[in-house]
Amino acid sequence: MTSINLILINWNYIVVILLMMAGLYIIISNQNFIKKLVGLSIFQSSVFIFYISLGKVSGGTAPILTGNDETLYSNPLPHVLILTAIVVGVATNALGLALVVRIQEAFHSIEENKLLALKKFSEQEDRQL
């Protein structure tokens, strides 16, 4: 019984860990550049969940002033931080995708193994320069 209790109490952390590892694994193992960006987004959203779940106060409601002095609010600061982080994540994603478009134009491929082969080829060109 206590082990299920343990899992339920720490459910948010378990989800965070699962998402984080999934995201990292996708980044490392996937060859396609766009899929790597997806993995990065998953990795970053695991952190968002981490923060927000940390900020939850039991019995607390959304941190928006209701005018009632008695209401218990969840901690608003993590929400604010995560809003910032989400925006940063969006910007990173946008930039990454823009880069992928340019890479496709320049190299005609967005698969990592093909690009590594191409890179080695151009390094040999350099040495003969």
Next chain:
Amino acid sequence: MSDLQVILCISLVIPLVSALGVLVFAKYPNIRDICGPIGGIISFIAAVKIASSIIQGDIVSISLWQIAPGISFSFNVTPLGAIFGLVASGLWILASIYTVGYMRGSGEKNQTRFAFYYAVAIHAAMAIAYSGNLLMLFIYYEILTFSTYPLVTHSQTEAAKNAGRLYMGILVSTSLLLFLPAVLWVWTISGTLDFRQGGILPSDFPVIYVPFLLAMFAFGIGKAALMPIHRWLPAAMVAPTPVSALLHAVAVVKAGVFSILTVTVYIFGIDFLNASGGAIWLAWVAAFTILASSIIAISKNDLKARLAYSTISQLSYIVLGASLATAAAVEGAALHIVMHATAKITLFFCAGAIYVNAHVKNISDLDGLGPKLPWVFIAFFLASLSIIGIPPMGGSWSKFLLMAGAVDAAMPAMLLVLAVSSLLNVYYLLEPVLRAFFKSVKKDIHVEKHVLTIIPPVITAAISLVLFFAVDWIMPLTNLMVVQ
């Protein structure tokens, strides 16, 4: 600024002014070529004044700004420094005259660049002589390495570039790997790097570390050509002879042994070394170098190569004196700086004169050349006697003092080493002279006579002779080195 400080500045700055003059007057060869001798005369006069002030007990120093806690950018003349300053500036006069004769006689290119870096190198040597602390000495030691590189690779041939690579490689790596860490080690434990009679190491410095620290200095100061850090010297002989003469017989190598001697006398302190016995191993390494390089010298047919190995051997005389760490040995080492410099520069001048005037490099081709270049070979003979250590040449005094020092240090084996070395010197130094005068000419060699290449060696040979009688001019300085 007091008068003495002004004179100190003059002696340091004049070589730089001379270098500038060379650049400015590059298009007027005659004016350009007079910059060196004039600079030499002025700085020699300054060096003499400084030396006489030191003998009277004055302090000659300038401190400019602080580099690090306990270390300032300063100059301070020690008695040993005064000696080296005299040697460097005095012989510069003659070397610059000789250079003119040599370069014009052999039609060398890029004479302006050569003269420029020559003067800068002399400035570095003077700054080493008058450096105020061990870090200043290190700084100018490195500057000397860099300013002599263009001189070594002057002819820009593949051989010269390879020699330059070896030269820089050995000197820079030993100085960065061993010399600098040793300097910093001393700084960390003593809080200062100033030169002091009796040394600056704290009294609780563990005795077992002394050989290590000394080794870092002895092998880190690659310019002293202690084996196995000697390979750069024969390689640098590819340079024109004026370079070999002044720099590798006088300035560069003397800066090396001067540094080792300064470190033993003013950083470790003679008594400390004696008491700890941490320098005995160095005496044996020096002894080995003395004998090994003499033997190698015998096998060399190229005259400059033979003189190069002779230089390595003679430098280790000075290192031997430093490591024996007795008053007589140290004084003998300091005196040998003077004696060897004058004698060796003569020998190199002669080698260069033979090359320029008769186009002969090898000893086996010297047969019968004596009557054609009599003054050159007489000078060679006298200088050889000085190196062998026979009166009435100056070198006999330094050899005598070194032997006395060996006895004082209770290392009679060194007497044997010095004696055997003298015998070897006899063989490899007199062979050229004997060939020149007593063998008959093998093939007819056309000889031109460039006077400016013949007069300097005669003068320096005469100086070697005069020094025998005038050694009392220098002894006050060496005495000051060992007085408590």
Next chain:
Amino acid sequence: MPVFDNIPALLVVLPLIASAIVSLLPSARVAWILTFVVTLLCLFMAFELVDIVSNTSSFSYAFGGWEPPWGIVFVVDGANVYLVLLVAFISVVSTFYAYTILAAEIAVEDLPKAYSVWLLAIASLFGLSMTGDAFNLFVFLEISALSSITLIALGAGQDRRALLAAYNYLIIGAIGATFYVIGVGYLYAATGTLNLTDIVDRLNELGTNQAAITGLAFMLAGIMVKAGVFPVHIWLPAAYSFAPSAVSSLLAAVATKVAIYYFARLLFGIFADITLLVEFFLLYILMPVSIIGIFFGTIAAIYQTDLKRLFALSSIAQIGYITLAFSLNSHSGISAGFIHIINHALIKGSIFMAIGIFAFGIGKRATMTSMQGVGRQMPITFAGFVVAGLALVGMPLTAGFISKLYLFKALFETNNGILVAIIAFSSVLSVLYLWKIFEVMWLKEPTKPLKIEKEPIMAYLPVWMMVAVIVVFGVYSNDIVMSGIGAANALIGAN
């Protein structure tokens, strides 16, 4: 003057606003002028800041009047005031340099946008060096990363591999920044505050707290990625070698240094009381990693043929020296680290600038084959390059010698004599690759007749400005030594 009260904010806001304006400008020349004027203003303000901090020892600026620990603060004290000055100086010099060299490598119509992102990068560097709030640092970290990525990708005009380098940096940099955020999350969970000084107080009350320790570990990991510490330096060589030359010199000079400064502040200023962990990390992780990084960087550089990549690897080695100095966990070590931060910024900045001029001269990438004999054709730049190279090795009369002096002093004082030998050996190794370059550029004849553009004065003047500062610091070294000691005092108190 009221303006002077707001300098920390202005240093960030001014370039930010200018960045927006510059992106809209049609003319590249006007864009450059505006950029240059803004950087000059920032330099002037940075000098004022140095003045203020030398009088009051610490300048805390609360944004919007919200007092800490609820508001975000910028804190400038002895540890980072000279860093701010360094960033300002390097940005002025790089912008001046960019006038010719950046224009040569990027299409004219893209230049206003390039300068806009350039200003963004500078604004983020100022923010990184001054902020006193943990999460605010993440924001500036990301701004810096995104602008750097864009700037690096601009090198695609010359070599398309810049795009791959930028993408790599994006992925690795984002992972690092996210690790940092995880760390901040743990720290917030443990202490309930994001303000760095407040965190110190709260940690004091908590004692040894597992969450705080985990937080520290993640934060350090994230910062190490940005700082280019071995082994999370992987993005660095490609990024520096394919970026446009002006960008390489700006980034190589200051981007990693700001991260290292924050690294030091975390270790010695914030988490100093978790002594056991900090000592363990410094002695058993940072010190070995630094030494390996030093040798890896130096040895890999010896085998490189591409000059920019060579010096990027050399940067990794130099960052290793700085982290080694920090890992000694002593006052002298921290001083030595900060001294080298400033010196290395100047040295690497000038080296990359010089390489940019050489590449501009021959119109191709600078490699061992293409650079043969180029030194003789571009002697002024080459002379500056040689002096900077001598400083890199640590020759006397250059700032690099002062760094080495104090590093060795710190090593001796902490009884690490063996390390002195190891570090001296690595100096000798670095002489090897510098010697190779010297030989190729000066002693060799070009393989085919060279068509060389004349060295643009607006390009070699910045190189010589930095080289002059290097030599001045090498000779009159008191100021730079005092700055290092001041930084150590600000972090751990006087010795």
